[in-house]
Amino acid sequence: MALRRFDLEAGGDSFAFKSETEEKIVFWRGKYPADKQRSAVIPLLWLAQKDNNGWLSEPAMREVANRLEMPYIRVYEVATFYTMFRLQPVGKFHVQLCGTTPCQLRGAESLKDVCTKEIGKAMYVTDDKRLSWEEVECLGACVNAPMVQINDDFFEDLTPESLSAILGRLRHGADVTPGPQIDRVNSAPEGGTTVLTDASLFDGSRTKVSALPNLPKPPEPTPEATGRPDAQGPTNVHREEPAKVNDKVEPVKAGDARASTFDDLKRINGVGPKYEQMLNDMGVTQYAHIAAWSQEKVDEVEKLLGFNDRIDREKWVAQARLLADGKFDEHDRDYGRGKN
Ligand code: FES
Incomplete structure (x- = not known):
């Protein structure tokens, strides 16, 4: 660090804050508790420097020390350490x-x-x-x-x-x-923006999600299934009605009287709230439904959920069998969170 000495000659014998600065001093001192007033030394030195034509004379530092009831040396230490404080006269x-x-x-x-x-x-x-x-x-x-x-x-x-x-x-x-001092705004590129110039990026028009590429594709409807000879296949991944997996169970929505027949499918390790909702939409609401899945059914659900061998890997069917039989302790022991 450079050795910094203050100019003892140029500062004269006295210094006084300007009257309009008193209000600022009260403001800065008000930020610190009564027994921590010395913490205001930097803002007060800064105000003193501004009132002293841009530099700190020795009398100015003494005035700050007196205001904050600090030993002079403590104020000198701060003023000589920080180069933001100038210790000799400067120009306007x-x-x-x-x-x-x-x-x-x-x-x-x-x-x-x-x-x-x-x-x-x-x-x-x-x-x-x-x-x-x-x-x-x-x-x-x-x-x-x-x-x-x-x-x-x-x-x-x-x-x-x-x-x-x-x-x-x-x-x-x-x-x-x-x-x-060149043709740029703040830190933007010189001459103006060169990327992200499409106004639609910022007008909100692109925030509407029309299709999520990782959602499962619905099965292609056949003319027989729709009863319309000109039936068109789906054009994107959005499904109006979820595919039904359990032949015996109709999709159940929130508020349905059969809600009491819902098992907590999230208990199956690997099923979170999102997949539970998707399963419910498919009509899968109970452990017994999953316990009864054949391999063919598992493959079908894998496709609908966009999985790749996940149901087998996480042993959903085996888990569901234990849960359907009420063997919760056994399930938690063998398949509790973190076991897969
Ligand atoms: S190096 Fe000059 S402002 Fe940072």
């Missing part, structure tokens, strides 16, 4: 030039040359007291490198020419526009 517009790798790779060295040429060496204040500069570490705007911070604003995507123009305007009291 103080340039912090990022010299860290991303900015360096994008031309920070040539910006440094501009500052040296137009202002002077680092921390020198121009005779008109308007400009000064220093090199700092990454300011967190690397995507728009190279960049500088001037007082509270970032100026990004700089070239020697654009920085020189900004310094010239500041020197002559003209307005400057912070942010990227």
Whole structure:
């Protein structure tokens, strides 16, 4: 860390916060409990720096220490540690030039040359007291490198020419526009967006799901089944009516009087709420239904549920037989969650 000493001469003998700053001091101190008021040292130093033309004189640090009832040395330690606090006079517009790798790779060295040429060496204040500069570490705007911070604003995507123009305007009291100095909005690509340009991506029209590719395909209806010689096969995976697996059981919906005949199929390891609902829609509502499945029926259900050998692998039929016989303990011992 660089050794930082404060300028004991330039700061005079006294410092006073501006009257309008008192309200801000109350605000910041109010964030901390009465016995933790010293925690407000950084915001108060920041306010003191703003009231002292952008730098912290020794009397300003003493005033902060007195306000917070802190030993002077504790405040000096904080002020000399953080480079956001400047310990010697700066110009009305103080340039912090990022010299860290991303900015360096994008031309920070040539910006440094501009500052040296137009202002002077680092921390020198121009005779008109308007400009000064220093090199700092990454300011967190690397995507728009190279960049500088001037007082509270970032100026990004700089070239020697654009920085020189900004310094010239500041020197002559003209307005400057912070942010990227090229044709881009914030961190968006230069010249405008190049991807995701389809407006329909953002107008909500694509959020409606018409078909899910991993749902099981319904069996092709035959003309005989529909009774219509011109019956058309399904065009996508959506089914108006679920395929019926249990010949003897009609699909049962919520609120149906037969709801009491529903077994908790989720007890079968491998069946979750979604598959239980799909099974119910197929008319499979009891352990006994599954217990009675033949291999042919298993294969049929596999297809309807979009599985690949899962029912056999998870032994749904064997599980259902135990559950249908009321052998819950035996089932849980052999097939409880985590056993498959
Ligand atoms: S490296 Fe310059 S802003 Fe991060």
